[in-house]
Amino acid sequence: MSLRLRFLPLFMVAPDMVLARPLMLMEQGRVVLNLPVDHVLTQANLAQLRAHHAQYVCVQEEDYRGQMARECFEMDQIKRLQTIFYHADLGDPETRAFFEAVLAYRTA
Amino acid sequence: MSILITPEKIQQEVVNLPAFPPAVYGLLSDLEDENAGMMVMAQHVERDPILAGRVLSTANRLLRNEGWPEVRDVYTAVSLIGFAQIREIVLTTCISGSNKNLASQHLQWSHSLAAGIAAKELASRVKCNHDEALVAGLLHDVGQFWLAYVRPLEFQQVRLQVEVHNVEISEAERAMFGVDHCEVGRIIAEHWQLPKEITDAIAHHHAPADKIAGNPIVASVHLAEMIVQALDLPHRDLNYVSRLSSIACRALEIDWDKDNLSLLGAIDARYQYALSVFP
Numbered sequence: 001m002s003l004r005l006r007f008l009p010l011f012m013v014a015p016d017m018v019l020a021r022p023l024m025l026m027e028q029g030r031v032v033l034n035l036p037v038d039h040v041l042t043q044a045n046l047a048q049l050r051a052h053h054a055q056y057v058c059v060q061e062e063d064y065r066g067q068m069a070r071e072c073f074e075m076d077q078i079k080r081l082q083t084i085f086y087h088a089d090l091g092d093p094e095t096r097a098f099f100e101a102v103l104a105y106r107t108a
Numbered sequence: 109m110s111i112l113i114t115p116e117k118i119q120q121e122v123v124n125l126p127a128f129p130p131a132v133y134g135l136l137s138d139l140e141d142e143n144a145g146m147m148v149m150a151q152h153v154e155r156d157p158i159l160a161g162r163v164l165s166t167a168n169r170l171l172r173n174e175g176w177p178e179v180r181d182v183y184t185a186v187s188l189i190g191f192a193q194i195r196e197i198v199l200t201t202c203i204s205g206s207n208k209n210l211a212s213q214h215l216q217w218s219h220s221l222a223a224g225i226a227a228k229e230l231a232s233r234v235k236c237n238h239d240e241a242l243v244a245g246l247l248h249d250v251g252q253f254w255l256a257y258v259r260p261l262e263f264q265q266v267r268l269q270v271e272v273h274n275v276e277i278s279e280a281e282r283a284m285f286g287v288d289h290c291e292v293g294r295i296i297a298e299h300w301q302l303p304k305e306i307t308d309a310i311a312h313h314h315a316p317a318d319k320i321a322g323n324p325i326v327a328s329v330h331l332a333e334m335i336v337q338a339l340d341l342p343h344r345d346l347n348y349v350s351r352l353s354s355i356a357c358r359a360l361e362i363d364w365d366k367d368n369l370s371l372l373g374a375i376d377a378r379y380q381y382a383l384s385v386f387p
Contacts, residue, residue, distance in 0.1 A: 007373030009381035011173045022371065050174050053190035058378030079232070084338055087276055087350040094354045097364035102338040104371040 003060045005108045013057055020060035022098065025052045035091045076107045112286035113255075114258050118295045121258060128300040129202040131156055132277075134196075136303065137237060146191060150182040153198055162201050168387045169192070199239060199349045200224065200386055203246045216253065216311075218383065220246050222341040225382050227309075227325075227330035230360050233371075236324035244309035244329045251293030251310070255285065271345055278314055283374075288316060315351045327356035337373065341379050 005020045018040055025033040032052050035045065041057075049057065065073070081103055088095050131152045153160050160182065167185040168178045170193075179185045186194045203219065203224075213372070228246030231238040256263040262284055269280040278288035294311035302310075308320055309329035316330050330353055337347040357364065 004371070005369065007377040008376075009377050009384065011381070011384060051195055053312050055193075055381045056374065079337070079338070082263070084340075084347050085349050087273060087348055088352070092352075093362060094357060095349075095352045096337070096350075098341055101364045101368045102335075102372065103377075105339070105369055108369055 017059040021058040161199035224338040227328040231328040241328040249290035327359040
């Protein structure tokens with residue numbers, strides 16, 4: 001089973017979700033909370049995140065979609081981005097890289 | 109049929125706009141000092157009872173989301189929410205009041221909110237004044253709000269041109285009005301005597317000229333505009349990306365060939381968070 005990344009606002013985060021990226025919160029130049037990748041969030045962690053005014057976290061979740069559903073989703077994302085970038089010059093390396101970065105995020 | 113709007117005409121009509129919220133001027137200058145205390149900000153807010161009520165209402169919505177009890181004064185709200193977030197709430201609340209009077213559609217305001225959040229996120233990564241970036245992002249389409257407000261029928265025709273014929277919005281506006289929303293926004297920002305960097309960011313958010321694209325506030329708002337349209341924050345048929353300024357990308361130290369999932373994810377999640385606080 002593959003994993004998907006999700007960047008969630010704090011009010012959508014629940015206990016037992018698993019961190020996909022390290023989480024480090026700083027206040028006035030000091031580290032006040034430091035959690036590693038693959039850490040399973042607990043109720044106490046969520047209270048800490050709220051207390052330190054975190055706004056979002058990056059979690060990983062299992063991707064239950066089949067291969068075909070994933071490919072269809074990716075095609076939809078490409079089509080949508082082609083519409084959004086209709087006026088852009090995708091031959092320009094910077095614009096092309098931006099397009100690819102957005103596609104990578106939308107299909108992550 | 110086009111209906112030309114001259115800069116003189118805009119200047120004449122702009123005086124009829126609601127006054128720019130005076131609290132923002134004071135906040136922008138006082139908050140430039142990161143250490144400016146909660147007392148200073150609370151004083152600005154409490155001078156205006158309507159603003160104070162709206163700030164508290166917004167703060168309480170956020171507190172309810174996070175399971176905190178409601179508060180009745182700005183000082184307690186700062187203690188629970190944190191000074192940085194209260195600054196964002198105060199500035200966004202001030203500006204949403206005046207913008208919402210002009211914005212005919214909720215989606216338009218949501219787009220401005222997304223651009224403000226994204227500009228702040230981008231600016232904070234290069235340690236420039238992220239409060240100014242937030243304000244500039246929130247106001248970047250004020251010219252479009254104004255055109256839709258004073259010339260609603262003609263502006264609808266502009267939207268049709270964009271949707272049906274795939275014309276760029278600025279091009280369709282220039283064909284209809286002789287000016288585009290960036291130029292109208294510049295005149296409004298000058299009328300409101302906003303700081304020059306904010307005015308420049310509003311005037312050049314679609315295609316900043318090379319000589320000013322390196323300014324971090326201008327760069328933040330330009331890239332914010334491109335990113336939120338590309339991510340569909342919010343989804344609108346009108347979302348489009350045209351010209352991405354390389355100079356702006358360099359000014360913000362962004363290399364699109366590297367992994368930018370964290371940057372895009374932060375903007376996406378912060379926007380969802382902001383939507384729950386500023387519906």
